Amino acid sequence: MGILRRVLRNIKRYYKVSKSFLKNLFINIYEAKVSILVILLVIAIFIAAFKLEIHFKKVNGFLDRDFWLESLLPNIIADMIGIIFTSFIIAGLFARHQKKSEERKLHNIIGYDFRKLINVLSRNFLYLLKRDEEFLSFSISDQKVINEIKDLTFERQDIFDFSTFNSTFRVWDVNSGSSIIDSFVNSIEKIKEHDKIAWSHIDDLDELLLKKKKIKFELDRLDKNSERYKLRFQEYTQVSEEFRYRAYVMIPIDENLLNVEIDDVLKGCKKFFNEKTQGFCEKYTFILPIEVRLSLLELEKELAKIDNALYFYNNRSLRESILSNYNSIDEFREEKKQELFDSIDNLANELLRLSSYFKNIK
Numbered sequence: 352m353g354i355l356r357r358v359l360r361n362i363k364r365y366y367k368v369s370k371s372f373l374k375n376l377f378i379n380i381y382e383a384k385v386s387i388l389v390i391l392l393v394i395a396i397f398i399a400a401f402k403l404e405i406h407f408k409k410v411n412g413f414l415d416r417d418f419w420l421e422s423l424l425p426n427i428i429a430d431m432i433g434i435i436f437t438s439f440i441i442a443g444l445f446a447r448h449q450k451k452s453e454e455r456k457l458h459n460i461i462g463y464d465f466r467k468l469i470n471v472l473s474r475n476f477l478y479l480l481k482r483d484e485e486f487l488s489f490s491i492s493d494q495k496v497i498n499e500i501k502d503l504t505f506e507r508q509d510i511f512d513f514s515t516f517n518s519t520f521r522v523w524d525v526n527s528g529s530s531i532i533d534s535f536v537n538s539i540e541k542i543k544e545h546d547k548i549a550w551s552h553i554d555d556l557d558e559l560l561l562k563k564k565k566i567k568f569e570l571d572r573l574d575k576n577s578e579r580y581k582l583r584f585q586e587y588t589q590v591s592e593e594f595r596y597r598a599y600v601m602i603p604i605d606e607n608l609l610n611v612e613i614d615d616v617l618k619g620c621k622k623f624f625n626e627k628t629q630g631f632c633e634k635y636t637f638i639l640p641i642e643v644r645l646s647l648l649e650l651e652k653e654l655a656k657i658d659n660a661l662y663f664y665n666n667r668s669l670r671e672s673i674l675s676n677y678n679s680i681d682e683f684r685e686e687k688k689q690e691l692f693d694s695i696d697n698l699a700n701e702l703l704r705l706s707s708y709f710k711n712i713k
Contacts (some may be wrong), residue, residue: 354656432551441467451711458712461635465643468631471707472624472650473500476702479620480511481694482520487534504699510697513688518663520616539611542619557654559594566590617658624651646705653698658689 387542477486480503483489503511522536536542565589569675573580628647632639663669669680677683 385417396463399569400463413561422537435450454709455712457638457640457707460638462709462712464631464634464707465708466625469702470496472627473497473535473702473706475533475620475623476500476698477503478534479616482515485533497703500702500706504696504703513691517613517665520611520613524610535620536622537619538626539615539619541611541615547664556594556597559590559597562646563587563590613661614658617654617661619652621654621658624654643705643708646701649701653694653701656694657691657698660687 406707470493474486474491477496478484486494486496486499515699522539522542538595564585570580570583570587590617628651632647663673664684667680669683677686
């Protein structure tokens, strides 16, 4: 049974690799359609011209050595092909140089922010799936992140645990600090509420510190034997004690706050991705290539599909009209689970495509 499972997994992996290869091949062919058409045209002209040579009995066939020795390329062929092929080569080289020059300029403008954006989104995506906050720290390199996403596209069943993903999300203790940087966790409503409390605590400390400094400023200018000095000094002592106490007091946190439902997690993740991609697109709105915009938009769409599929998977009170095309609710849920897997694959592949956008720039 184990061998069969391994064989099926390898077949599935090769299928994914082949599918990805054919997709990339199709894209490359589509992008090079003009070049391919010109080459086909040159071949067609060559064949037509050669048939004319045969028709006029100037050559007996393609392997007629006397014909090729007399003229490496007969004039009728050389003249027709030479003009097209030479013009095509010159135009192609110029267009290629122009494209590389434009890509290099674009990379100089947006390259750093673009890599940073894709890296942050990739790390948060892996954190969402694997729940390991190390992915959002400096302890894991950028290349390791890319390799993890590549592995995810090929070995998803071994890397991604659906039952863990569909459970309560354990967030780090906000009070004790964390290695987390730039995380979607801060976009979760529960955490945002706690952040408001934390920041209000800091604001209170700032207010006490300012009050303490004001009183100290006044005390330095009062007579130490005066009644006012004694009253203000007493107030200064009270404010100092209050400040010292609050500075060392941990903000109370509800344990339930650290356990977030997966629906709330996905909402926070969608909001985070949206804010990051929209902010980047707005910053470079006039120069950002349309294919990059579409890919970034695709990330948001796939996250929304994951959220939608999981909602229906967990919903036990579905309308009869929704289940009418299924033999059972289990069949319906299995389909939604598969849709979620497909969206994870699509999102991972989109991140890989974006990460290699400037791969030709050295």
